[in-house]
Amino acid sequence: MIISFHYNIGNQGIFHNSIMFVKKALFAVPNSKSLPIGLVARFSSATGDIGVTVNDKTGVATVKLQRAPVNSLNTGFLKNIESTLDSLEKEKARGLILTSGLPKIFTAGLDILELYNCTTESLTTFWTQLQSTWLKLHATSFPSVALINGHAPGAGCQLAMSCEYRIMLGPKYTIGLNETKMGIIAPFWFVDTMIDTLGPRQAELALTSGKLFTSSEALKVGLIDEEVGSEEEGVAKAEAFLSQYATIPGTARKLTKLMIREKTISNLVKNKDKDLKNVIDLITSAQVQKGLGLYLQSLKKK
Numbered sequence: 001m002i003i004s005f006h007y008n009i010g011n012q013g014i015f016h017n018s019i020m021f022v023k024k025a026l027f028a029v030p031n032s033k034s035l036p037i038g039l040v041a042r043f044s045s046a047t048g049d050i051g052v053t054v055n056d057k058t059g060v061a062t063v064k065l066q067r068a069p070v071n072s073l074n075t076g077f078l079k080n081i082e083s084t085l086d087s088l089e090k091e092k093a094r095g096l097i098l099t100s101g102l103p104k105i106f107t108a109g110l111d112i113l114e115l116y117n118c119t120t121e122s123l124t125t126f127w128t129q130l131q132s133t134w135l136k137l138h139a140t141s142f143p144s145v146a147l148i149n150g151h152a153p154g155a156g157c158q159l160a161m162s163c164e165y166r167i168m169l170g171p172k173y174t175i176g177l178n179e180t181k182m183g184i185i186a187p188f189w190f191v192d193t194m195i196d197t198l199g200p201r202q203a204e205l206a207l208t209s210g211k212l213f214t215s216s217e218a219l220k221v222g223l224i225d226e227e228v229g230s231e232e233e234g235v236a237k238a239e240a241f242l243s244q245y246a247t248i249p250g251t252a253r254k255l256t257k258l259m260i261r262e263k264t265i266s267n268l269v270k271n272k273d274k275d276l277k278n279v280i281d282l283i284t285s286a287q288v289q290k291g292l293g294l295y296l297q298s299l300k301k302k
């Protein structure tokens with residue numbers, strides 16, 4: 001049986017039971033409103049929706065990001081993602097498939113509106129939430145797969161790299177850390193994650209040029225693990241990857257993962273304040289604000 005719900009941890013919490021014969025919801029939904037089974041509810045919200053579907057045979061949760069138009073990551077949406085991960089940890093999920101519920105976009109990365117014309121206070125709230133959400137995703141106790149079913153620039157690539165396995169739908173979409181193209185630099189923990197994923201040589205080439213890789217280029221350099229031709233194929237491959245862990249003792253698996261990721265995680269944990277200061281200094285500078293304004297305009301002109 002599959003248990004599915006949709007939730008949004010803003011003021012308008014949603015519990016959307018779309019599948020009949022639900023015996024019990026596996027996950028507690030903070031601030032949620034119960035709705036009659038079968039009733040479809042949609043609230044548009046600045047904090048986005050997260051659709052969670054749990055396969056109760058395997059314990060694997062599929063988490064679909066849904067914040068139209070491009071799943072850009074603002075404070076509320078990041079908080080929503082973090083709360084979802086907390087629920088999955090609490091309920092001892094056996095695996096995560098992180099994907100998008102929108103056509104063509106995995107996530108467009110950071111919401112540039114959180115960076116443009118921001119105050120030091122709003123940027124601090126935003127960036128602290130980003131650090132916190134990323135630390136949760138990077139250190140999940142359960143295995144994670146990013147099913148990249150659309151473009152994944154900037155922090156979209158960062159979220160994908162933090163999953164343990166990446167499957168990307170080809171051939172139309174791109175993925176990468178494109179910060180230098182925007183005249184900004186990737187934070188050191190994005191850089192660390194890319195070095196962990198690609199090795200220093202390919203990471204340097206990718207980061208200095210702000211390269212957005214096609215799926216086949218990404219496969220070649222090891223930014224993704226598999227390229228697929230359809231979402232169905234992607235789901236099947238993700239499930240196959242996760243199924244190998246059914247027979248591996250969870251604690252041994254988790255500790256091994258954390259040992260490998262420890263350096264990158266503790267680099268951020270120890271240097272959170274320094275990271276925040278770097279971001280505030282860079283993002284609030286007149287030059288970067290001008291560049292971000294032009295970048296936003298260029299996106300809107302298309």
Ligand SMILES: CCCCCC/C=C/CC(=O)SCCNC(=O)CCNC(=O)[C@H](O)C(C)(C)COP(=O)(O)OP(=O)(O)OC[C@H]1O[C@@H](n2cnc3c(N)ncnc32)[C@H](O)[C@@H]1OP(=O)(O)O
Pocket residue numbers: 069070072104105107108109110111112113151153154155156178179184185186187278279282283296299300301302
């Ligand atoms: C010292 C450390 C400093 C740290 C600095 C911070 C690090 C940065 C990490 C980041 O993640 S920065 C963001 C990186 N992302 C991008 O550059 C993506 C930009 N967007 C696109 O390339 C395209 O929009 C797309 C994702 C390929 C989708 O293309 P599509 O043609 O489908 O849609 P659009 O018409 O372009 O966009 C629709 C709508 O969304 C707005 N939008 C797009 N991306 C963003 C975004 N990241 N943030 C906010 N808004 C975004 C776009 O302007 C359109 O708006 P409207 O015209 O409909 O108003």
